[in-house]
């Protein structure tokens with residue numbers, strides 16, 4: 289039977305399994321009993337393993353840290369790397385985030401696109417391969433990670449103990465094939481404050497890898513009409529509140545993933561640019577001036593010494609995610625995505641050449657090296673062939689700023705599930721996957737597997 293037909297026959301089952309897995313709230317929680325990431329993640333792992341088991345795949349639960357389902361024979365192994373955990377749902381959903389409701393041919397819920405929908409799609413792609421009688425002289429193994437959204441303990445636990453695939457793809461980013469992922473740096477810009485200043489507190493953002501949608505400052509001797517006028521003149525949403533002789537000023541922005549600051553609107557930066565207009569020359573005022581001049585509203589690190597780019601992967605991306613000033617220290621958490629041909633030290637050297645003279649310390653907190661494969665690498669070429677045949681879209685492979693499981697092993701790349709031009713709803717409210725989309729990607733994954741089996 290042809291692969292397309294087999295997958296079309298499975299449509300109702302694919303939808304049902306997607307709804308079922310969405311109904312398991314798999315947000316990472318604390319270690320509990322034998323469940324390293326809590327009950328939700330654990331239930332979700334068992335769900336996926338049971339599904340594979342029911343299809344006659346060989347399965348293994350790797351101590352509740354990870355698991356896999358496998359078909360085929362032979363020494364070579366094609367891996368599919370997926371994750372079953374999700375980020376918290378957040379607020380203001382139109383439909384329940386853990387209901388799997390269908391409206392307008394779309395399945396709604398946290399994890400539908402990132403990454404439980406794609407996990408189900410890949411399981412069914414394997415089932416279709418198995419059912420269609422294609423010669424399986426290599427093994428295909430889908431590996432279930434359990435804390436991709438924070439920590440990667442699950443996938444690392446697997447890689448330390450279990451067989452590593454010969455080659456792999458991960459359906460956790462965009463189509464077409466992704467031949468490079470930028471390097472990721474997390475660091476804090478820190479300045480000690482020894483003297484009392486006019487601004488007493490600043491707070492904004494939740495996570496370094498997100499664009500902040502809210503920031504506020506507590507300031508003495510402040511006339512609120514100044515703020516409202518500024519907001520009006522610049523079309524910025526602001527608000528204020530008096531608390532004794534202190535005023536709290538509030539700036540609103542638009543949240544987005546830290547690798548795509550252009551898609552958001554950074555509330556912290558807007559607040560800092562405004563505060564700078566007050567021309568305060570105390571210690572905090574000087575830091576605010578530094579922020580305005582060296583970061584401002586920029587996304588590419590131009591003024592802070594790291595405006596690098598290369599032809600392979602484009603511009604460095606610079607995102608301020610969190611600011612915190614209370615007591616005697618200002619801390620700004622930054623998330624940088626740097627071009628694939630650069631070394632980490634070059635980025636830090638560039639930044640420090642600017643920050644040193646302002647007495648601002650750079651404190652490194654986290655780091656992931658870039659990955660890069662030439663466009664004519666056999667894995668990329670084969671995935672691209674299938675993508676082009678199935679979509680008629682002849683664009684070239686791309687690089688991204690996001691970090692996927694492809695970084696966890698050699699010979700792995702991200703491949704799908706989002707098609708060019710589709711709205712990015714991962715980590716946002718009203719996340720959904722279109723049923724046509726789910727079916728289309730399942731066909732692409734099945735054909736990619738068939739291609740890689742050759």
Ligand SMILES: [Zn+2]
Pocket residue numbers: 371402403436460
């Ligand atoms: Zn993901």
